[in-house]
Amino acid sequence: MKAFLRSLRYCKPYWARIGLAWLCALVAASLWIGSLGSAGPLFAILFQEPSQTVRYSLLPAPTDENPKRKELVLEVSRHWEIVLDAGVATFEVSGKQVRVNPALRVLEVQEGLAAMTRRAEMSGQFYAPLLRRVADILPTDRYRCLLWLMLAIISMTLVRGAMRFANEFLVGHATNRAMLALRLRAYENVLRSPLSLFAHMGASDIMSRFQQDCGLIQVGMKIILGKVFSEPIRMVGCLALAIWTGIAIDPWLPVIVVVAGPGVVFLMRRLARQMRRASRKALESWATLMGVLEESLFGIRIVKGYRLEAHSRRRFFRASRRLFRQSLKVIRIDAITEPAVETIFTMVAVAALLVVGKIIIDKNVDPNQLMVFFAFLVGALDPARKLSDVSNRLQQAEAGSQRVFALMDAPPEPRYGTHGTDLPRFSRDIEFRDVSFAYPKGDVVLKNINLNVRHGEVLAIIGRTGCGKTTLVSLIPRFFTPASGQILIDAVDIQQVTLRSLREQIAIVPQEPVLFADTIARNIALGARQAIGAGPPLPEIVAAAKAAHADGFIRQLPLGYDSVVGEHGATLSGGERQRLALARAIIRDPAILILDEATSALDEETQALVQDTLKNFTRGRATILIAHRLSTLAIADRIAIMDAGRIVAVGTHDELLASSALYRRLREVGLDSP
Numbered sequence: 001m002k003a004f005l006r007s008l009r010y011c012k013p014y015w016a017r018i019g020l021a022w023l024c025a026l027v028a029a030s031l032w033i034g035s036l037g038s039a040g041p042l043f044a045i046l047f048q049e050p051s052q053t054v055r056y057s058l059l060p061a062p063t064d065e066n067p068k069r070k071e072l073v074l075e076v077s078r079h080w081e082i083v084l085d086a087g088v089a090t091f092e093v094s095g096k097q098v099r100v101n102p103a104l105r106v107l108e109v110q111e112g113l114a115a116m117t118r119r120a121e122m123s124g125q126f127y128a129p130l131l132r133r134v135a136d137i138l139p140t141d142r143y144r145c146l147l148w149l150m151l152a153i154i155s156m157t158l159v160r161g162a163m164r165f166a167n168e169f170l171v172g173h174a175t176n177r178a179m180l181a182l183r184l185r186a187y188e189n190v191l192r193s194p195l196s197l198f199a200h201m202g203a204s205d206i207m208s209r210f211q212q213d214c215g216l217i218q219v220g221m222k223i224i225l226g227k228v229f230s231e232p233i234r235m236v237g238c239l240a241l242a243i244w245t246g247i248a249i250d251p252w253l254p255v256i257v258v259v260a261g262p263g264v265v266f267l268m269r270r271l272a273r274q275m276r277r278a279s280r281k282a283l284e285s286w287a288t289l290m291g292v293l294e295e296s297l298f299g300i301r302i303v304k305g306y307r308l309e310a311h312s313r314r315r316f317f318r319a320s321r322r323l324f325r326q327s328l329k330v331i332r333i334d335a336i337t338e339p340a341v342e343t344i345f346t347m348v349a350v351a352a353l354l355v356v357g358k359i360i361i362d363k364n365v366d367p368n369q370l371m372v373f374f375a376f377l378v379g380a381l382d383p384a385r386k387l388s389d390v391s392n393r394l395q396q397a398e399a400g401s402q403r404v405f406a407l408m409d410a411p412p413e414p415r416y417g418t419h420g421t422d423l424p425r426f427s428r429d430i431e432f433r434d435v436s437f438a439y440p441k442g443d444v445v446l447k448n449i450n451l452n453v454r455h456g457e458v459l460a461i462i463g464r465t466g467c468g469k470t471t472l473v474s475l476i477p478r479f480f481t482p483a484s485g486q487i488l489i490d491a492v493d494i495q496q497v498t499l500r501s502l503r504e505q506i507a508i509v510p511q512e513p514v515l516f517a518d519t520i521a522r523n524i525a526l527g528a529r530q531a532i533g534a535g536p537p538l539p540e541i542v543a544a545a546k547a548a549h550a551d552g553f554i555r556q557l558p559l560g561y562d563s564v565v566g567e568h569g570a571t572l573s574g575g576e577r578q579r580l581a582l583a584r585a586i587i588r589d590p591a592i593l594i595l596d597e598a599t600s601a602l603d604e605e606t607q608a609l610v611q612d613t614l615k616n617f618t619r620g621r622a623t624i625l626i627a628h629r630l631s632t633l634a635i636a637d638r639i640a641i642m643d644a645g646r647i648v649a650v651g652t653h654d655e656l657l658a659s660s661a662l663y664r665r666l667r668e669v670g671l672d673s674p
Contacts, residue, residue, distance in 0.1 A: 003401035004394065007217050010182045011225065014174035018225055021170035025230035028163035031156045033237045033379065073105045074098075082106055168226060175221040183214055186404060192412035195479045196440055201407070204291030209407050212286050213400035216279070220397020223390055231383035231390075238383075242376035275333045275392045279399035282326035289319040333392060413478075413499060423497040426505055426591035428490045429454045430476065430622055435485035437471060445471050447645045449485070458623040460633050462666060463642035469626045472642070473594050476624075477506045489592075507590035511597045511626075513581030515572070520554055520580065521561040527584030536587060544587035547617065549609045550579035575606060582610065586617060593623040597632065604631075611635055630667065639663070 011018065062069050074091055076082060076098055085092075085099040092099040100106055117131040190197075190206060198206070292315050435449040445468045453459045461469050474480055475487055478494060487494050494502055507527065515523050524544055525535040541561065545551040553576055557563040565571050572580070585593060595614075614623075615635050627633055639656055641649040641663055649660040656663040 001394065001398050003405050004217070004220055004398040006405060007178075007182060007397075007401045008221065008224070010178040010185075011174055011221065013181075014177055017170050017174045021167045021174070021226070022229050024163040024167040024170070025226070026233060028160045028167065029230055029233035029237060031160040031163070032234050033241065033376075035153055035156050035160075071105065073107050074100060075107050164230075167230060171222055171226040175218055175225065178221060179214060179218045182217070182404070183210060186210065186214075186408050189408045189410065189412055193410050194413050194481070195474070197410050200440055202287075202291060204293075205287040206407065208283065208287035208290045209400075209403050211290075213283055213403045216283075216396045216400035217404065220394050220400075223393045223397075228390055234379070235383040238376045238379035242373055242379075245373040245376060273395075275330065275395040278326065278329040278333060279396040280402070282323065282330050283399060283403055285319070285323040285326045289316070289323050292316050292319045330396070420496050420498045421501075423489060423492060423494070423501040423505070426489055426622065427455055430592070431486075431488045431491075432472075432475075433486045433488065435475065435482045435487060437475065437480060437482050439480075444483075445645050446475075446482075449645075449647055451640060451647055451650065453622050453624060455622055456618075456620060457637045458618050458625060458635050460625045460627045460636035460639045461642060462627050462633075462639060462663075464666075467642040468645045469642055470596055473508075473596065473624050473626065476592065476594065477503050477508070505591040506594065507585035507588040507592070508594045509578070509581050509585045509596065511628075513577045515565050515577055515580060517564065517566065519559075519562050519564055520557070523565065523580055524583045524587055527586075527588040540587060541583075544583040545580075547586050547613050548579045548583035549606055549613065550576070550583050553579075575603065579606075579610070586613075591621050593618060593621055594626075595623065596626045597628045607631060641666070 081097045083097050083099045084102045086102060088099045088101050090101055090104055098106075117128065117135040187210070292312075430453040432449045432451040435446060436444060437446040438444040449472065461472065463469055471480070475482055476494070478499060481495070489497075489502075516526070521538065521541050522535070524541050527544075528536045528540075538561065542551060545554055545561075554561055554563070611631075611634060618635065625632065625636060627636070633639065633653065636653075638650060638652055640647055641656065641660060643662060648662060649656055651659065657667075
């Protein structure tokens with residue numbers, strides 16, 4: 001439970017609220033126990049009405065001379081008429097009259113609660129003083145006494161309900177605030193993590209940890225701060241009073257209750273281990289299902305265009321069936337826990353009833369005591385039943401905590417501006433010196449790369465698909481760290497500079513542009529280095545859009561620059577998305593521009609216009625262009641050819657055409673070749 005206990009640290013700022021919630025739980029539990037304790041008085045009022053008869057009784061009547069003296073008295077119900085008659089030796093019954101010798105002491109039989117109190121006092125029970133105080137307050141009339149008792153029970157129920165509401169609200173408020181802090185911390189760590197984390201876990205797995213796993217942690221928090229505190233108070237209080245009352249009946253009676261404890265503990269520990277394993281596997285299956293769903297929805301056009309509905313349905317079914325099987329194990333363990341605990345307690349109650357039955361037959365015990373004993377015993381069963389699933393919920397929370405903290409404990413990138421020296425604005429060259437790279441648990445992607453990109457130069461990188469072009473340019477902003485070698489900007493190793501000073505000089509336009517569900521103006525402004533504050537003014541945004549030849553289609557939208565694009569820019573065409581991504585790079589005014597086939601989705605006319613813009617925009621900066629089309633090479637000063645993770649040739653178009661067979665082959669097939 002180390003991981004889950006670690007998550008409880010996020011509740012620390014709200015301990016005052018949680019303490020108040022626990023106080024409310026304590027009051028509610030006390031009122032619950034008090035309501036159960038009313039079973040005896042209620043039974044006495046309803047069912048202990050004495051018969052309408054007359055009987056002799058030996059009552060204690062001690063004197064100074066004889067402390068053990070017993071006095072013979074006549075107990076008469078209030079339904080009888082008492083007539084004093086000296087001619088009667090003791091007493092004489094006639095109709096509804098009792099003729100009594102004046103020397104014989106006559107007592108009116110006490111009814112209901114008063115009778116129960118008197119019997120408790122006579123037998124020396126520990127609760128007799130409390131009963132006496134209650135009996136003195138309540139009226140002697142049985143029905144009025146019943147009304148007052150019912151009023152007290154209703155009042156306790158109302159107050160207990162208010163206390164339970166306050167407890168659950170305060171605990172819920174504290175746990176939600178704690179989960180807010182935990183999610184924000186986890187999200188911050190994800191944003192600061194290197195791209196290798198996403199290659200290792202995958203976006204769907206990370207999303208699953210935020211959704212399903214965090215949900216289980218919150219349930220565990222609510223249980224351990226709410227139910228785990230309030231229910232044991234009720235259970236322990238009822239068990240303690242049941243044992244105390246049982247001892248008054250027979251010393252061996254509570255032994256039956258205590259014997260059940262080890263059996264319940266053994267059962268809970270065994271089921272807990274199984275639940276933790278099953279929950280972890282179910283969470284992993286859920287992450288797999290999320291991945292299949294995300295791929296299908298994000299690539300819905302491909303699914304429909306290639307008639308892959310059946311294939312996607314089979315993948316989704318296999319992932320769903322795996323999740324179903326793992327979830328079924330969780331359900332099976334969860335379903336058996338409560339009935340098993342309830343069976344154990346029922347067996348205890350049956351055993352106690354058999355013992356009590358024998359005691360009643362042999363010892364003629366006061367039935368009111370038995371009512372109180374069983375009321376407390378049943379009262380302990382309800383919280384025990386509710387607590388039976390606590391272990392399962394906590395094990396699920398532990399499994400979720402382990403996955404969430406594995407995400408949070410991943411080594412992050414250094415914070416911007418905190419490690420290294422500031423890199424001056426790029427002015428000379430970028431040098432790759434014997435750079436090699438391999439993805440985690442993967443083959444080597446780049447091998448001994450040596451390459452130089454000069455300031456003011458446009459370098460195009462071409463090669464077969466999968467040769468490592470995108471990976472190579474991803475090393476410049478330190479998305480990945482080379483396994484060996486160095487990348488130097490103006491003779492400064494980029495590993496020795498701050499991420500802020502490095503990445504503020506770089507703009508990237510990927511082949512698949514990423515737009516956010518925000519206005520077009522804001523999507524463009526996000527590229528500006530000052531976008532964290534008020535952002536650039538609208539004229540700068542419009543100028544960048546015009547340079548990217550995006551102003552025309554933007555103004556045709558209903559709200560123009562205030563139009564909100566859909567998720568992933570789904571409301572725009574591919575070419576429109578690429579032009580907005582290019583405008584975002586232009587407004588950044590970068591010293592280093594990386595274009596991963598940024599014009600691939602443009603028509604020939606728009607591409608020609610954008611390339612004219614790029615010819616002017618690339619002046620005074622270094623531009624690295626990953627090309628997949630021949631027309632893209634028109635703005636390149638030099639061309640680097642990659643093959644199998646190596647740079648095999650570098651030169652101008654004419655130089656490579658004369659010296660490189662691979663370059664000629666790539667031009668023949670349109671550059672990109674499998």
